[in-house]
């Protein structure tokens with residue numbers, strides 16, 4: 001009996017030693033896996049200099065892009081904050097009932113999904129959630145060593161803006177304040193992330209450090225110097241400022257998100273001056289965000305952490321800035337689905353651009369692969385690391401969804417169906433980006449496209465995920 005007991009103790013000691021050894025192998029300086037700096041930008045559309053929008057001033061993002069792999073065709077899986085984030089962070093597709101709206105919680109919609117921060121934390125990473133990563137501050141809270149957000153009072157810099165916010169709905173839709181960068185939320189966020197970098201530099205653990213930037217989300221508030229980078233007189237409404245009759249009514253909305261702000265009419269088109277003010281404010285916020293991200297990237301360099309750190313930057317979905325006479329997200333036009341996505345992998349990426357179609361659920365398995373971790377079977381995405389390694393992509397499709405609308409992006413074709421729980425379509429929309437990049441000519445009801453639509457409808461059902469209708 002005592003011999004068995006001794007064997008048992010021996011086994012325990014050996015087992016513990018193995019575990020410690022394994023842990024040490026992860027943590028030692030020589031074999032430490034790469035850190036990850038994970039920058040999420042709220043409502044950032046790919047209207048950026050390095051995507052060809054030369055009027056946008058974003059020198060820091062441009063520099064990051066020149067050192068990264070730039071995805072020209074990256075698509076979010078759901079064009080709304082909370083759901084997009086929960087899906088990306090778990091690598092799982094939306095379904096009829098999962099990852100629905102801004103209010104989505106990972107803990108409620110996919111409690112058994114092992115999130116990316118959770119996987120990294122389990123494997124010895126220090127994980128810090130800064131700013132807006134999940135929509136809800138305490139969602140998936142065990143995945144993080146620390147969760148931090150700046151005080152929300154600083155959405156407005158001026159007393160007037162702040163007081164107005166308390167009295168009237170969401171307050172003013174824009175603010176142009178002669179104030180320091182650090183007055184607003186993202187300025188405070190940058191300072192926190194910089195402090196974290198300084199602390200983490202001293203640690204022998206790898207880090208997953210996040211920076212959840214809240215602009216250019218409404219309200220379009222930014223310090224005056226960023227407004228001054230743009231001339232209001234040069235701002236035009238988009239060419240696609242129209243809602244063609246051939247497009248299903250279900251494709252449009254009344255941009256309720258924007259209408260909650262003061263000075264925005266409750267219905268109808270926006271007055272042209274107001275529309276241009278909003279576009280101007282959005283641009284100012286993009287440049288402001290660029291400067292805050294620049295501060296963090298400069299500190300990463302100053303601390304000589306660049307060679308050890310993967311940097312990924314993504315916007316949670318696109319944004320309609322007057323496109324299709326729409327404002328905000330919540331639709332399945334490309335303007336709401338296409339997103340900025342760049343990844344800098346030290347020693348590997350050098351500003352190459354890829355046309356490979358990539359979905360946001362692919363981010364998780366890619367980062368896991370890059371740091372040598374096995375991807376849990378709760379993840380549905382496919383790693384894009386082969387593209388980083390210079391191989392051609394085998395994937396030419398993505399599926400995105402918003403409420404009843406499900407879109408199959410297949411090469412140049414954008415096919416959307418609106419379905420209820422039975423999975424039967426009640427409206428359809430098809431655009432061919434080769435001939436109609438602005439999505440003004442719906443082909444879905446044209447007799448010549450009948451067979452094509454039938455084939456796309458079938459393909460959509462094979463690609464929207466096995467659990468879609470559950």
Ligand SMILES: [Ca+2]
Pocket residue numbers: 042043080081217316317
């Ligand atoms: Ca968002």
